Amino acid sequence: MALSCSASMGVWPENATKRKLYSKLREALRIRESIPMLVAYRQGRQFFRYNHAMAKFFALIPAAGSGSRMGNELPKQYLPLAGRPMIYHALRTLCGSPRIAGVFVVLAPGDSEWSRYDWSEFSGKLMVFDCGGAARAESILNGLKAAPGATSIGDDDWVLVHDAARPCLSAAQLDKLMDELADDAVGGLLAVPVADTLKRSDASSRVECTESREGLWQAQTPQMFRYKLLVDALSRVGGAAMTDDAGAVEALGLHPRLVLSDTRNLKVTYPQDLALAELILQERKPQ
Ligand code: CTP
Ligand code: MG
Secondary structure (H helix, E strand, O other), X not given: OOEEEEEOOOOOOOOHHHHHXXXXXXXXXXXXXXXXXXXXXXXXXXXEEEEXXXXXXXXXXXXXXXXXHHOOOOOHHHOEEOOEEHHHHHHHHHHXXXXXXXXXXXXXXOOOOHHHOOOHXXXXXXXXXXXXXXXXXXXXXXXXXXXXXXXXXXXXXXXXXXXXXOXXXXXXXXXXXXXXXXXXXXXXXXXXXXXXXXXXXXXXXXXXXXXXXOOOEEEEEEEEEEHHHHHHHHHHHOOOOOOOHHHHHHOOOOOOEEEXXXXXXXXXXXXXXXXXXXXXXXXXXXX
């Protein structure tokens, strides 16, 4: 349930008219901002007060990978991009959102790069854990388990998992994700419909057939799920096999929602992706 709505004096009204009014009131309160709200409502002689608190939003950046496909000794989250280490850009967008209460960064144990930079501009929201695991899902699960020791995070709060390797996430894409999923029962992810024609190859790289791209999407991050659901899902699937969080949630039999994004939110995987990411970030800079 998207709302956490509890009656401080209350009881579910005993007659049908009051019940209808109560339901309308609850419906009217389906606001999207993450501010707790105290509502007073007078009906006849009875005085109901409802503490209507929306779930909070947190973000988690797994940054414990080595960037093996990038082929650089420096893990890719620290490669220079538009004058900053790559992870800075995702941090700036996530910490810059007034709707996000806190941002967790999960580093590899023994990471010696993080401390070389000044992160003080994010100090109001940033929480750093050095408990990364052997696979992405493991890093995320370890970070989620460490989070309650650093801040108050509830089972129903949202966690937006975002790869350090997607530096071009825009504030508009982030807002769209939160807007579209804030009332969702499952959660979901940014994604783009597949644009290219898809070919299936045989063992010698010859086309075996053309696949329909109908209904196919490319998953991006952030992927946004309730804290407890994500912990449960990732605990069940175990680390290695899952390359995204939605996959772990799908394995529970749930159907995360796809929120339309665009290809500018690219993942930097290979050296040639860096130049493209740089162009996207330069284009966005205020004149
Ligand atoms: N990640 C992580 N812990 C791991 C592996 C990956 O926290 N054990 C993080 C990466 O740092 C990155 C995100 O998960 O922010 C997405 O992973 P990917 O793009 O695959 O990065 P790497 O695993 O570092 O790169 P590669 O697969 O080329 O080695
Ligand atoms: Mg990887």
